[in-house]
Amino acid sequence: MLLAGEFAAFHRLIEESAMAPDVPSRIAIARMAASEVGHFDRLAERVEAMTGLGAAEAVERYRSVFDQYHRATTPKTWYEALVKAYVGDGLAADFYAELADMLPPDSQSVMAEVMSETVNSQFAREQVRAAVEADPSIKSALVLWGRRLLGEAITHAQWVLAAEEEVTDLLFAGASSLTGVAGFFDVVASKHADRMADLGLD
Template sequence: MGTSSAGNAQYQRLVTDLLGVMAYGELSAFGRLSSDARYAPTLHDRALLGRIAVIEFQHFELASARLEELGVDAEETMLPFQRSVDHFHERTKPGDWYESLMKAYVIDTVSSDFYRSVSEFLDADTRELVERILVSEESTAVLRELLQHALAEDPRLASRLALWGRRLVGEALTQAQRVSMEHALLGPLLSSTGDARETVGKLTADLAERHSRRMTGLGLTA
């Protein structure tokens, strides 16, 4: 009985931690994209980024609502992740509109890959919710198209954005590893494999490979 209760408590902590970091990530993205939209070169581009910001806020609301359903305070669940996420964004401040687009694209896609990997070990209802929060094909497509358009208009951007993309993915993967280990987000995965260092290494390599394919699709060298 005690073991079962302990296991259940550990699982609930995994779910609430995952939803907590996702909720704060979405709220943070909403604020960041809303701010970046002001620097768009055209009103059309500003409206596009503003729409993506609204979608991020809707995702935040989905995660917050589920946390409340679980009987936990959404704000309290997000707080342990606030400092780490904010520090990450402080370290990766974009220098202009184009770097803002690249950052939004890289963080959106890499974080989605990571959260899906974690959600594979959760119950069907939670996996479905995570997928609903991560379903951002529209947002991803818009960001990709904006980047493709910018690169087509000014090919000189390619080398700078490729370098920026490499820095971003490196920071993002380091951040994912740190948050995972501090909050045991990879607990089920590590328990099923035994070798924590090797498992985390494989996951990191997989996330990096997916990122590399996306950069290649943009005509950039990851």
């Protein structure tokens, strides 16, 4: 599932980079996309070692969920694209963090390496904060956009959890499914609020 997410994130960044207003912005987005490819390659190696699945087979299993999420959250402006990039990076890191402690040591090290390489999204943070400070009138629309991103992410994650009992059991071992899922999404929502504040969108 994480592999499919990295695959989708790379293609999303490539598509949405067309909105970038200048060359420095396009370079920054290219670096973010390159980072996603690096994550993908490391995760693909680990997935194959653990399960025997090739990258294409693993991606295909979950591709439709991520495709649906990205279709539902297609940005209309450059700043919507930046908010999505920053929030999406954070949501992925949250999910990695929840899974990491339940995986074998070798897999934990791969997760830790991938999670430590989200600094490229700081470009998005700086751009959005500067834009909101320069033109406060864009803030309310971006706040609503952030809420939509969270809502769609939770909806699509719930679809995966409903269909994949093994993932649910891994995440919420020791807790009832209902309690575990509710607690997980409470944490996700709280961290999302912190990220929106980081963007100047609280």
